[in-house]
Amino acid sequence: MKRVMQTLVVLAVGGAMVAMLVVGLGLYNVSARAGHLPGVRWLLHTTYQQSVRLRAPAPEKVPEDIAHPDRVALGALHFKTSCAFCHALPGQAQSATAQAMEPPPPHISQAVSDWAPEELFWIVKEGVKMTGMPHWPTPDHEDEIWSVVAYLTTLPDRQSQIALAGEGRDRAGCAQCHGEDGNSRNSYIPRLDLLTPGQIAEALRQYRDGRRTSGIMQEAASLLTDSQIAMVAQKFGSTKAPQEQSAPAPQAPSAGARLAQHGTGDVxxxxxxxGPARRADAPIAPLLSGQSQAYLETQLKLWRAGHRGGGERANLMRKAAQDLQDADIKALAEWFASLPPS
Structure with a gap:
């Protein structure tokens, strides 16, 4: 037994010395042109597959609205902007640069074929080391990640994917998500025509500077200059004076109306x-009447969890939302969404 242990120690030390020589002298060729040694690609890919399957969330974590057309459309637009450079779009060839990567990123038509939705979620959220696949810029916005997964799971409906993402690789402009007039018809995307130019400009600066997080909006705002932000804000924002008061909302018996208009001891x-009929001395805050229910629910949950950064009023909203239950959030969002835009 002693001789066996000595042999194992000698082998271990010898292996470590060989590894140090390979690393220290640069003997391993890291050229992407040279590729991996035989068996290394299989070893790395198998490790990748098993690692994802071990760490992916449980299937019951998949949102019930994963197939909602608006969620799928939002994911498609972001994929076109941020992912198609490497993975291409359905029916398109990958660029020569993408094909020269080592390992080469799989074409979108093959990239998702062997993965369940919860596994795709983990891959998009965490990224993959040494492949060029980045992690999601902000891990707290899981709702955004699920939208990308919603788009990926539309395969093999290739025609649907082409229609959603469009056939070009050009970067998606603001109007593709928010609408030409700022009135987004997508329930997961905010209406900009209900915000003032100042509110839009401040939000874009916060996204660009990292004070407010979003894997989708930080990407969209990251390269904008101050002058471009001002142009976008003027194009989509409402010219309504921010201090103007909206008309009082009719009293309604719903739980959302009571909570919104009267609050509680904690909220x-x-x-x-x-608004509607907000106090004249209230801080200038976005009017919520007419915003979509899905968008408002997402934002309130982010506030409650402390993941919705930005601005001096961030602490006020975190405190306001911290005692809301899921039923409260749903009721509030449903009531505000039911009101006519102010």
Whole structure:
């Protein structure tokens, strides 16, 4: 037994010395042109597959609305902007640069074929070391990640994917998500025509500077100059004066109306700052009447979890939302969405 242990120690030390020589002298050729040694590609890919399957969330974590057309459309637009350079779009060939990567990124038609939705979620969220696949810029915005997964899981409906993402690789402009007039018809995307130019400009600066996080919006705003931000804000924002008061909302018996208009001992009245009929001395906050229910629910959950950064009023909203239950958030979002835009 002693001789066996000595042999194992000698082999271990010898292996370590060989590894140090390979690393220290640069003997291993890291050229992408040379590729991997025989068996290395299989070893790395198998490790990748097993690692994803071990760490992916449980299937019950997949959102119930994963197939909602608006969620799929949002994921398609982001994929076109941020992912298609490497993985291409359905029916398109990959660029020569993408094909020269080592390992080469799989074409979108093959990239998702062997993965369940929860496994795709983990890959998009975490990225993959030494492949060029980045992690999602902000891990707290899982709702955005699920939208990308929603798009990926539309395969093999190739025609649907082409229609959603478009056939070009050009970067998606603001209007592709928010609409030409700022009135987005997508329930997961905010209406910009309900915001003032100042509110839009401040939000874009926060995204660009990292003070407010979003894997989708930080990508969109990252290269914008101050003058471009001003142009976008003027194009999409409402010219309504921010201090102008919206008309009072009719009293309604719903739980959302009562909570929004009167609050509770722990939750302040939302309408005091966000209208309708907000206080004249209230901080200038976005009017919420007419925004979509899905978008408002997502934002309130981000506030409650402390993941919705930005601005001086961030602490106020975190405190306002921290005691909201899921049922409260749904009721508030449903009521505000039901009101006519102010």
């Amino acid at each position: 302040p009245a939302c309408t005091a700052c966000h």
